[in-house]
Amino acid sequence: MSRMDLLVRRAMFEGREVDVIVNEGRIVEIRDCSAEIDLEEFEQVEDAYGLQLMASMTDVHVHLREPGFEYKEDIRSGLGAAAWGGFGNVLCMANTSPVNDSASVTEAMQEKANIYWPDGPRLFPIGALTKGLKGDELAPVAELRDAGCVAVSNDGVPVKNTDLFRKAMDYAANFGMTVIDHCEDPYMAVGVGVNEGEVSDRLGLAGQPDVAEALQVSRDVLLAEYLDIPIHLAHVSCEKAVEIIRQAKARGVKVTAETCPHYLLLTDEWLAEPENEYSAMGKVNPPLRTERDRQAMIAALNDGTIDFLATDHAPHGMHEKEVEMDVAPCGISGLDTALAATWALVQDGTLSREAFDRAWVTGPAQTFGLPVNRFQPGDTADFFLFDPEEEWVVGPGTMHSKGKNTPLAGATLKGRVKTHFLAGKKIV
Template identity: 85%
Template sequence: MAKTNLIVRRAMLDGREVDVLVHRGKIVEVRDCAPEIDPEEFGQVEDAYGLSLMPSMTDVHVHLREPGFEYKEDIASGLGAAAWGGFGNILCMANTSPVNDTASVTETMLEKAGQHWPNGPRLFPIGALTKGLKGEELSPMAELKDAGCVAVSNDGVPVKNTDLFRKAMDYAANFGLTVIDHCEDPYMAVGVGVNDGEISDTLGLPGQPDVAEALQVARDVLLAEFLDVPVHLAHVSCEKSVDIIRRAKARGVRVTAETCPHYLVLTEDWLAAPETEYSAMGKVNPPLRTEADRKVMLDALNDGTIDFLATDHAPHGMHEKEVEMDVAPCGISGLDTAFAVTWGLVRDGHLKREAFDRAWITGPAQTFGLPFNTFQPGDPADFFLFDPEEEWTVGPKTMHSKGKNTPLTGTVLKGRVKTHFLAGKKIV
């Protein structure tokens, strides 16, 4: 009988060539590569020569669009993009049709995931904070948690009523659910998708100022401090928000925050470049900010003020994005590109390796109580193999998501996932 179910041979991990031994879905040992092995000792041998190892990542902010908008994305295609993108855990937002504000919708999502991807990526639904995302009545959070939701959020429809939001945070904490908030003043140029400033003025477009985000960040931080409950801030994009979060953490407020890869590598200048001028592919909410904001976001991720990354994967049909800026929806498709973009920041010395690991592996999983792998004995055997030298061009033919809407189209990225294991089983 085989002593292990799987051995991954000759993979590179942190600069050394290793063998990874797996049994019953768990890491048994990571050892220096043996010159030879007896194949009969192992149930499966995976030759990884020339490839690098990475623990599977977690994305806490994904729009899978099903039910209701399957032409943009469905659970099958979204999880496929996640698998090829290096993600083992996916949290999906509630802005479906019908909204995920009942156990039946949550259960349907999980059933679809099990049908199409029985071995993962693992899907963890986020329930609606209020019924129908209308901001008028709290959702049945106990029912949603029992059905499988791991957090609650009103997603892109911020709750206007501060007293209701206070009650929602308190109520959610009773069930061990963290509130994830899209921080945007509900009266200040909602959803315009362009930063208010010199670029918006030059292009003649309406803009949303960074203070619209920071106002809601301040509200949420103060409520979390007052109630002594956790709050998680989605897709933080600007220096003003970072300053508030940093001071709150120094006071011991139970706040965590994410940012997205596009806020680390793109700025509002993309919208004014000759080849992309007025393109709605760069229209996102919150909007791409200034170069100064971009640098601050990177520094905040490196120093831990920003806890981790999320894609805010927001797929749309191309017919919806290839229109005038003012009528196009906000959103960028990000599952396919996130790993290569952020690994490139590590390779080029802009993002610390420990910050990368916290941002995609340990931080989000620990915050929401999900499995993660650090290649220690007993850890779940969740990892992928990637070619760090392979170059590929972002475009419809190289993306697995239905959503091809990305400002990175035509960009050459370096680093490509080749195969992915979850609990020791190959999923791609």
Template identity: 65%
Template sequence: MSNPELVIRKAVWKGEEVDLLVSGGRVLEVTPSSDTMYEGAEVVAAKGMLLMPGLTDVHTHLREPGFEYKEDIESGLRAAAYGGFSNIMCMANTSPVNDNEVVTARMVEKAAKVRPQGPRLFPVGALTKELKGEEITAMHELAGAGCVAFSNDGLPVASTELFRRAVEYASDTGRPVIDHCEDPYLGVGAGMNEGPTSSRKGLSAQPDIAEASQVARDILMSEYLDTPIHLAHISCSKSVDLIRWAKDRGVKVTAETCPHYLLLTEERAGEYDPAAKVNPPLRRMEDVHAVVEALSDGTIDMLATDHAPHAGYEKEVEFMLAPCGISGLDTALSLTWSLVSSGELDFEAFIRAWTVNPCRTFGLPLNTFSKGDPADFFLFDPSQEWVVEPGSMHSKGKNTPFAGETLKGRVASHFLEGKKIV
């Protein structure tokens, strides 16, 4: 075994105190902790902090180009670094839309320029030109420029025929399609779940079948074409039931959910709080339980932030006038760790959902702490308390329904390919 260049000493991994040995940006070995001296190695004392593989977020809105007042690539990647994310997939709803290789290349180049130390940025290309749902993009060119998936993001393709052709075309590139599952004619973008709460509060709302009906379409399409389709930000029990049925049949669908669907209900949006307005909307407590269970048993494959930053003045308006979206890169780790701490989610499911499944689904760098894996990891202090307030957030977007709350657990240091980035 070659001599390590970096040693993380006395960290905790899966309940055991270990030393992590790194050489050439790769994992050399994880060994029981000892006082072994390694000549020339940098030694970092972890002091019992948790050792975590770098997280991957498959659904992030970095807003650049075009909406840099909300977020830009530098600020988004900085928030990602402090949030524990080594890989970030950014969506195509920019201005201009990321529907051609020029925009893709500029995103990749900007990320390398402003955050050369990382996190890594992987663009998601538009499924249709200008996200209009009328004409398929040149996906081979987008893939060649660096896109790892294709999506029409928050503007789902209404034409099932066009969607079919787009999925077939994407499969030729070896990249999956990510679909925002929402019937384009049923309570679009309402930001509130339809039910007794919305009726009582007098708010326009979206029923859960708006999501579930599109999930059903995508499942049938995936089975018919024998082609993977990834289902974005699953929020309701009906969708969970459909996905579980599909996986029992061997359909090649994967799915994600977000921290807010695991922790909040429609009652929060029913307080007329624009910070809790998100699409799909927060659902019922029964849906929260179903989504947590699905994440735990693997029916839902992965977590994602759906980080959607907005300027303060855009959210500080009446509920129905506010845009949908929650800023999530700063808080996602601590929020989902709270489910591990409470016993609602086991550690293996947590790691699987934030690292293994997203990386394997989209072909991204993955650290399982096996020899030769990229040394992407962070030290996590589960006891550190912090208050979610503007000064504690690295994203430009401060729009979060968790503002003012005290969370436990924060990144102490973050390494990408063995180099410290936080």
């Protein structure tokens, strides 16, 4: 009798201690831990020592910066941060240099991933919606799809021309590709990275109002309804946008939406705290909003109006962030911190476990047709062992990403990935 590939012993799963049997990259069985199991029946045995068994997560919004900005991040370091962060599938945005608007760039990204992380995390590029992200001419969507792109987006450069955007949605849908849109009015304080309101007034900073996001969400929802094709809305941050999405879903519009951990954890008041005042570590686009918006994001994620989470991992060099607010780039490095930060919300009852699993595991995989592990026989054996009690301080010595730019720097988080398997192979 041939031996099975892998046995994971004594892992905690749904409140009980279990053994996990894996063969040919798939889950064979999860059963209550038994002292009678014959270890000789397995090629590899991993003792979990009571660590928590969790399904690998998917991040649909990551900036890996390669090609062109490798000093901020590269595919090797970014996927390393993903592996240690619990992510098995990573979708990377097209705002590289050159822009990922051709098969050659897409294939070069995948080649680098295969060289440095042959067993995963799996890299799924997102192609540019328009050539050079300039918003003038549609990118070759069919070519990008055939090269391996799973979606298209103009990312942080919203398409101003509504007629062109409508044609782009229709064109992409013809090739089975969903458009991911960064919802920001292209004329209203673009990219300032600070919410317009009491805090921006108090600090004397230029701000962008939440209506700038809501206007573009409205446009996209109406186009999706008119065309009867899907649209995915990136990094939703405000209550106004949530209400538009909620109403659209009630009408049957094919809209999905994500938000990010920082919109669940922080508000624009972070910028006004004495130790953070004018710190660009909290400058992000869309900006950190109000407490009312934060509560709306949590409620929307819990009730399914927001379909899932994404990090919008945007690494920058520290020399770029440690400057005046008005010249610093927007963005937060998030792959290292997302799991522990959002798991804390489950632990304190803010976020349901069902919402957490949908947000990081089933929701994004279902929307973009990616591998997913529900721990059923035959599922891909993508999982990690997690120590929910290990405390660590966020900082350069504990982050795997090159990007150390996070407003959580110095914070103590609880929970660490100890080892990670994809298709039954240990990647870290």
